[in-house]
Amino acid sequence: MRGRSLRGALALLVACGAIGTMSVAESAEPKPRWVLVLHGGAGSIPGDSPDDIRNGYENGIRQAMDVGVRLLEEGRPAVDVVAEVVVSLEDSPIFNAGKGSVFTAAGGHELDACIMDGSTMGSGAVAGVKRLKNPIRAARLVMDNTRHLLLAGDGADEFAIAAGCDEVDQSYFFTSRRFHALNRYLRENNQPPLKSPAYALPKGVTIEPDFADKPGNTVGCVALDVHGNLAAATSTGGLNGKMYGRVGDTPIVGAGTYANKFCAASGTGIGEQFMRHTACTKVAWLVEQGQSTQDAVEHCLTKVLNPGDGGIIAIDANGRVTAQSTTGSMPHAIADSSGRRDIGIWMEK
Numbered sequence: 001m002r003g004r005s006l007r008g009a010l011a012l013l014v015a016c017g018a019i020g021t022m023s024v025a026e027s028a029e030p031k032p033r034w035v036l037v038l039h040g041g042a043g044s045i046p047g048d049s050p051d052d053i054r055n056g057y058e059n060g061i062r063q064a065m066d067v068g069v070r071l072l073e074e075g076r077p078a079v080d081v082v083a084e085v086v087v088s089l090e091d092s093p094i095f096n097a098g099k100g101s102v103f104t105a106a107g108g109h110e111l112d113a114c115i116m117d118g119s120t121m122g123s124g125a126v127a128g129v130k131r132l133k134n135p136i137r138a139a140r141l142v143m144d145n146t147r148h149l150l151l152a153g154d155g156a157d158e159f160a161i162a163a164g165c166d167e168v169d170q171s172y173f174f175t176s177r178r179f180h181a182l183n184r185y186l187r188e189n190n191q192p193p194l195k196s197p198a199y200a201l202p203k204g205v206t207i208e209p210d211f212a213d214k215p216g217n218t219v220g221c222v223a224l225d226v227h228g229n230l231a232a233a234t235s236t237g238g239l240n241g242k243m244y245g246r247v248g249d250t251p252i253v254g255a256g257t258y259a260n261k262f263c264a265a266s267g268t269g270i271g272e273q274f275m276r277h278t279a280c281t282k283v284a285w286l287v288e289q290g291q292s293t294q295d296a297v298e299h300c301l302t303k304v305l306n307p308g309d310g311g312i313i314a315i316d317a318n319g320r321v322t323a324q325s326t327t328g329s330m331p332h333a334i335a336d337s338s339g340r341r342d343i344g345i346w347m348e349k
């Protein structure tokens with residue numbers, strides 16, 4: 001069965017190549033007890049990247065996958081699992097979420113995150129937070145402890161810190177590669193580059209030499225647990241060089257993150273496009289109408305969004321998954337209770 005579905009997946013890959021979408025997918029037969037999919041952001045990581053870059057992505061993805069696999073094996077609910085997987089990705093400096101977040105044009109960091117429990121339609125999100133080590137934990141607290149769905153800015157920071165979330169200084173988010181990426185963006189847009197971030201660097205931390213790095217690397221996770229529940233979570237530093245105050249699709253339910261009893265989806269890419277088209281809701285709705293996650297995501301990425309806008313991971317209630325992107329790369333992992341453990345950066349492999 002696995003061989004046949006794997007061949008089917010390869011055929012789909014070839015078919016998708018013709019329309020400029022890279023994908024990995026496999027129908028789950030028989031239905032696995034649990035399934036996990038995660039992404040490390042749509043982008044254009046060069047295929048000839050040095051080993052340390054490739055290993056950095058793969059290790060970050062593997063570590064997060066291992067967290068999710070352990071929790072799902074323990075029988076934990078999907079909503080807990082997606083949160084903990086995203087925490088692991090937020091703590092890695094390689095991804096554009098938590099520790100490695102990109103810079104705003106003003107030289108600071110503003111982070112967005114959202115979580116949704118498909119079994120209850122409960123959801124929580126934070127936008128434009130500046131002092132939280134793990135914005136996804138704050139999103140979870142908004143869902144669990146408030147009557148609201150989205151908190152933004154200072155109110156979100158203060159609420160989460162009062163509720164026990166780890167507080168950090170803006171300099172916690174600093175990485176040289178993101179600082180150079182900001183300055184490249186500013187130069188390309190005829191704006192003067194910054195000499196330093198908008199905050200003081202911690203003692204001993206210096207801006208290391210430039211290396212050509214590509215922006216991207218928002219993180220997300222979807223899961224089906226042993227109880228049959230679906231959940232989704234997404235976290236990001238947003239777009240490189242974004243305006244101070246800009247909020248993207250990630251914390252907007254239905255745009256960058258969505259889950260119901262039919263489908264869970266997490267998106268990454270140009271947030272304005274995902275918001276305009278409520279991309280993740282559209283995927284879930286198509287799945288509810290009977291489409292496979294593969295077809296629903298492909299439709300959304302190629303017929304609704306523009307080629308190059310981004311990528312989406314999705315899972316349905318039968319454990320059928322897809323991870324697709326119309327950009328050059330999207331680090332991702334797919335794992336399930338049958339022992340599947342697939343990790344990739346470029347989906348053609």
Ligand code: ASP
Binds near residue numbers: 218248267
């Ligand atoms: N979608 C994110 C945003 O627009 C960025 C990304 O996925 O790279 O904020």
